Amino acid sequence: MTAEKSHPPIDTSRPHSARVYDSLLGGKDNYPVDQAVAERLPIEAKIGARQQRSFMNRATAWLAGEGVTQFLDIGTGIPTEPNLHQTAQEINPSARVVYCDNDPIVLRHAEALLVSRPEGVTDYVHADVREPDVILDAARKVLDFDRPIALSLLGLLHFLPDAEDPIGIVRTFTDAMAPGSYVVLSHGASDVDEEIGQQSEDEYQKGGIRLALRSRKEFSRFFEDLDIVEPGLVEAPEWFQGTDAPTPEKSGLYVAVARVP
Template sequence: MTTGTSRPPIDTGRPHPARVYDFLLGGKDNYPVDQAVAEHLPAEARAGAFQQRAFMHRATAWLAGEGVDQFLDIGTGIPTAPNLHQIAQGIVPSARVVYCDNDPIVLRHAEALLISSPEGATDYVHADVREPGTIIEAAHEVLDFGRPVALSLLGLLHFLPDAEDPYGIVRTLTATLAPGSYVALSQGASDVNPEGGEQGTEEYGKGGIQLALRTRAEFGRFFEGLGLVEPGLVTAPEWFRSAPAPKPEFSGMYVGVARVR
């Protein structure tokens, strides 16, 4: 099932975050306008995309291993196997997953996200995170919010400038989660490589996309009132639960997972 599916048109005249990210990951669902942005991003952007995706894999596997069997993933991106449900259902076959994105191209490819394990369920909601109430209402079809849910917003928060109240949006979403739920977040850093950050902000800006990179402290504010789990708020390649990070790798992407108390 997909919710909110009026099949809006694909705009190839301006870049879209999902398609720029797809290009960085080596995907084929992008257009010259997206490639033009990606090719002018700082050198670490490509590695950052892979690090971000790998963090999603590890965090999801850990959460499923903890017994979480319900997932709400907002800002899903163009399907790139393995997708979140494939990781979660590989560990908990009955896992139920709701995906959400606001990009028409992700909606076009949503079918790949709907091939669930027979024991589990997946759904796709075409909606904007700035309307958290709409997302939660639609997600109720598949998820039981009376039980723990793992909410993920990965690679999305830096597309929400402060004027759009990202902190309030995260608070609204987490307020609907039962104790024992988890929140996994990631965010492009402004204070790891400030020069590269400025270059990235400028390149996205030329394409009409406002990038809101944040400092570690600013990212930390998203977790207020939640219990950060080990290893805390770190860069993506440093987030490992059962083993130490293989070797220190440069990354401009902050990540964290927290428990709802």
């Protein structure tokens, strides 16, 4: 792994979504400000974090099984095994994976923990999803954009309000990707349980983090001009391909995988 060598300072006075997520998963790489947000969130937030990790691994395993050997994971978060590259390289040992996040603590853990198999490659980009061209330039050092790539944006888009043009950001990435590439997205739902959704938005806001949940219809707009694969746009526990169905349970998280035509 050839991560960038600069180490931006870690601000422990403000919560960060990646560290809140780590706290929801029961991780140790977070601070009291992050824990305070996580503890105030409804229990459904912890359930959703677990569902999202499970979906990520199912989708990655399916894509690797379909022959995808390149992955760009934006909004990586603090490493929690199994990580995306471990799932992909278990099936394709030569898989190449680029991780990206904007939290300095993620960078430091990524350098130590996101270690590739000898046949493959992992790299890490410290950058913000709001700068897609920066990410693309860095990713091109490792990934061949003339061949299919699987782009993952999990648990990230609902931290981008409409004013920041998240649909345009996703489109910038997909426009740069070869036909036959895939997009893997998840998004917090505003229309599954409106009371719980509002509570989550309020508690994140208290920590200075903007949460912009969206309805199923609003989430579907991210997939315009893409071909959504089966089972379609569904709640997280409902998505599976080539494996046994996950245990049915309520979810406030929409997910989908789509192919770039």
